[in-house]
Amino acid sequence: MTTSTEPYVLNIGPQHPSTHGVFRLRVVMDGEKIKDLDMIVGYLHRSMEKLAEERTFTQNIPFTDRADYLAAMTGNLGLAIAVERLAEVEVPERAEFLRVIFSELQRIASHAMANGTLISDAGAWQTPLLYMFREREKILDLFEMTCGARLTTNYMRIGGVAFDPPTEFWPALRELVDELPSRIDEYHELLVENEVFMARTRNVGVISPEDAINGSLTGPALRGSGIPWDLRKAEPYSVYDQMNFEVPIGANGDVYDRFMVRMSELYQSAKIIKQAMDLIPEGPHKTDIPLALRPPVGEIYSRIESPRGEIGFYLVSDGGPAPYRFHIRAPSLINLSLLNELGRDSALSDAVVTLGSLDIVVGEIDR
Amino acid sequence: MESPGIVLGFYLLAGLTLGSGGLVFLARNLLHSLAFLVISFLSMAGLFLTLSADFIAMAQILIYAGSISVLMVFAVMLTPLASRDNSNSIYVFPALISAGGIASFVAFIAWDTDWSGPGTDFDSTIGTIGQLLLGKYVLAFEIASVLLLFALVGAIMLVHQRDEDSEGTS
């Protein structure tokens, strides 16, 4: 009698604890090994890009909240900067600093979420996730204090930001930033030298620098592979050129490196926020622009560094109040596209951890 | 076998053993027969217990119900032909002949044996068995264990070889 194993199809998702939303992996498995892997996206498609063509530029900002719902601030900022570059709108100095502060806060919140869920995917029973949520909660409280919303902030405006933060915002922010490094050290103690976590993540899901560039990865996934690329340094937008910070890069490009890059970016973000708080001038937080802004005829591709990588906005204006074409370059979608290569011939557990380390947000993938 | 509880237990367990044993070959589904087989193994362990053979009973549970059945599960899972349905067996006649042979053999033994007990109550069998295995029958015991070890090593070698081959060809 011959013994053999047969490949079978496993549907991971659209409803599954580790797909971070509604997205589906169609996995052909042989025993515990993945033979083939298809990513099926579109369960959260809301036709954002088409809807955006019917709305004015300012009205489109809420869409960017809902695209990358874990990093609404950077999404807002990306669109605002794109429109400002297209329409040549001046932004007051104070608004630029506020933008930097809020997008770095958002980066901390998003990275905390990403690393927390990664560890949850690795099997820790949510303890690290909830520890990471301490900071995230505080940051979301700050968001709420400033603009009334915690998740879908809709804070950045074309030509500035929506509101000046209230007076009690600044001491709270100072406290948060001061205690953040010690908190991150706590995570380091809990996780970074944890043998189980290292055994699960080191040399797993390795992306070589060449592959990373060929797959046009961006963000921590790219930096984890050792490519020193960060749009905040490479094409400084807003006032990032006045900030003094470093770009962490990993050595091997495995899951652990991507995790560690996010970890050290938390420190860097705290550093940036501190500098911005010291440098922020008094003044208006917004320039007045017409409600229905009509940028000149033309097109623009503008990109900034979101927590997940390069979020780009391609806008075409026909001179009307609404964009003729509105396209989001979603870092999640492009980072995810490498999962096929990474997951093949690996164990299911590794694929899940790799997926977690790519840090996808399905709202952004499907838009 | 004086106490009524033990008598009652014996008949219950014997009925369970025979009943589930019968269902093993009556069940159409391979996994169902396996489940019945496990029940039969367990009730046989109970029968051993009524004979105060506690070591054998535990060995029965440990080896048959715990390990052999798991082995069978793996065999069932790894053989593509033996799917859920075992009705299309082509070995009816050989099976009948060998079953008849075994049955007649057991019947002969049962008929021929002098069924009077040893007359003494065993307090504990495990100590006696241990002393016998490592005293009087130590050679047989060691030979058996060496044999098992060789079987283990041989199985690993076989599987290992095939793995390397397939890696070389693919």
Place this chain on the structure above:
Amino acid sequence: MNLDSPTPMSRQIAEHSTLIERFLGLPKIALLIFVLLIAALGLGNGIIGYLVVAGELDGTWYDIRDLGNVNAALRDAILSSQLNTYIAGALAYLIPAILGATGIVSVVGGWLLIGPWAERRLIAKFQIRQGPNRTGPFGLFQSLADALKLMQKEIVIPTGADRFLYFAPPVAVFIPAILGWAAIPWAPKMSFADMDVGVLFVIAISSLGVLAVFVAGWSSNNHYSLLGAMRTIAMMVSYEIPISLSLLAVVLMTGSTQLSEIVTWQSTHNVWLIVLIPFAALAFLFASTAEINRTPNDIGEAESEIVAGFYTEYSGMKAGLFMAVELGNAILVGALMATFFLGGYTMFGLETWIPGYIILATKIGLVYFLFVWIRGTLPRFRLDQLMGFAWKFLIPVSIILMFIVAIESAIFIRWDVPAAVSLGLFGLINVTGAVIISVVWIRILFKDLDLAAPERPRLVTAVGGLKAAKEIRG
């Protein structure tokens, strides 16, 4: 989020947080009853203490340090009564059996009501949150509410499920979880079945759960279930060997396969086996977490990978039973761990004053706390890592150490050395031996294993592409 922030929820929590405030909030009559209860308890303790000192308590039916005495008294009363011999014999057999079984089931059942709450509260404390605190005092009725909810749920039978085999596993997995308690000695006479083959019984019983798990995974006709079942079986089969080997070390050391004898040995020599054979104890603990599917070895129901493993397709109370059996197994392992390695119901003479079952329950609680702690801290391993750990590390090292223990036990039995000296030496030898052999073994077999902490991400200020990356790396 700051817990002191004046949200309505946190204010409510703060109002009711301390124990004293809870009690002070009670009506006067309840306080009075409470005080009276305490007084009665103290009085009872005083009387018992007097009886213990006077030596009048030993073996009498009201000697509550050992509930086995009640049983023995009951049996004597039945046998010496005017009943027919057969009926008296049957009753003398049946009534203690039913009493004991009731005791075991109520211990497990009571734990299933308290355990989930305790575990969730503890994990909540680890995770800086509150945990269940709404249902009843301190949220104590949470498990009851959960069970009621689960019972009301619709029973969904997946299409293509094997209806005959689908319903058996939730019940069948409970059999080993309950049966295993039979061998545990709670006090000198308080054991349901103090068998000579106790250790074998434990191993045999623990091997039974595998089949129920497999049947559950196979019959639900779901790939997740099947994957979970296969993982669980592979793990259980592998980790039974380290468990057996570590128990063999226990048997060799104590010279008995009877659980009560093992406890007595530890108490007469005033030493816990975890001190004498630490590697066996740790191997037992680790392998048990694999057997009972707990973190860091819970790959059989790894939530992030295969949803709920073998019980993915079970709904309502059937899923509840699977979750309950996980808890039941956890305390069973705690009891075994306590009996084999932590001195069982004895505590260096304390068992004269405190009932042995309370000591054992405390030890079970401690082991369970360890499990919860691990669960609240560690991620899980991968299947191949776990298998490799069992086959390449635990089993060979256990075998080598078992030889050492065998030699020691031969010396211990044959040579006339004071027990304290020889056992102290053995402990020392075993600890150093375990450390040395483990280290050497790891050096030999896991040469590629990089145990050093990996390098932190490098911080750079200049950015660039592939060329820059190569320059940085040098």
